[in-house]
Amino acid sequence: MSGELSPIDKAKFVAAKQAAEFVESGMRVGLGTGSTAAWLVRCLGEKVREDGLRFKGVPTSTRTAELARDVGLEVISLDEAKWLDMTIDGADEFDEDLNLIKGGGGALLQEKIVATASDQMIVIADAAKEVQALGAFPLPLEIIPFGWQTTQALIEEVLVSMDVMGRQTTLRMNGARPYITDEANHILDLHLSRIGNPRQLSMVLNQIPGVVENGLFIDICDKLVVGHSDGRVEVRDINEGTISESQLAFVEDDNLFSDI
Structure with a gap:
């Protein structure tokens, strides 16, 4: 249940839930690796089951592929997809210019290949990942x-x-x-x-x-979705130069929490 989640997990969840709204039927979408990306995959699985969303996902690791199949997503390889509409992934750190450190989950090579083979990269993160200068995270x-x-x-x-x-x-x-x-x-x-x-x-x-390859993602992120533990979500679009904020409510009986 959402009430059992830590503040950090709540922030990751609302960021993932907001980012899942960018995925439309017919798209080819890169699926990131890590704890925040796992929330995204669960949110997309819910949209497939309940809303009839249909898209093809390209995972950035074997464990993301396994989770995606478990929740009912259609999984294909990057070679099959050729090019992606978007990639949605997490980050270990980000700065004000949306430069990132990634690779804490051990999948930085595939993550960078998939992200750069996409029309846009959307990054989802909790607010604690923002830093003035990259490097505190190894x-x-x-x-x-x-x-x-x-x-x-x-x-x-x-x-x-x-x-x-x-x-x-x-x-x-x-x-x-x-x-x-x-x-x-x-x-x-x-x-x-x-x-x-x-x-x-x-x-x-x-x-x-x-x-x-290294885990610095420079000039790759187009949009950043930042989650907060109180349900607030901030979306920063570096190309449009805009920042928007919304509020997401937690649902206590959400199926996403059944395996937490």
Whole structure:
């Protein structure tokens, strides 16, 4: 029941519920990965069951694909879709220019590919994810397993000349073993504290041999949907330069909460 949700989960839910309204029948939609994106998938499943919504979803991870099928969504691959009307995904951090850090869920590579193959990217997040400067959340890098320690050393060497506050890097683990992405790669988390020039850092990191992609999403997000624990939802459209706000009510018997 919604009354059992934490304030953060309530904020994620209302953001997801608002974003689900942008999806129309006949669309091809990228489905993000992570806890906020999971709320979106559940909301879209409800619209399919109750409102007759029909669209094709392109998941950004195997776990999103499994959840999407479980709630009744039609799932296709990006190769089948070719191009998407929109992608809706969460973020680990965002700044006032709608630049993002993503990859906390370990799917940054597929998320970036899908987002850039879309007419627009809509990001859903709770208000706590907003920061003045990116970097408090560790920046994920997807790297190939071969020679990963050499790649790590090269990254740390490059960070010395970058506008960042910290330079510690750690290999993401899954228990006693390295975390493995859907593309069979590793993830390095960069603990930078503050990133002074995200655009420059993104370009430099992607030039390092062994780095597949980084979790900085620069100039990719078109619209941001921010949820608050009291049900308020703010929609920021960077292309239109507009900000709108609405209020969503919680429904105590909502089917979305049956598995919480």
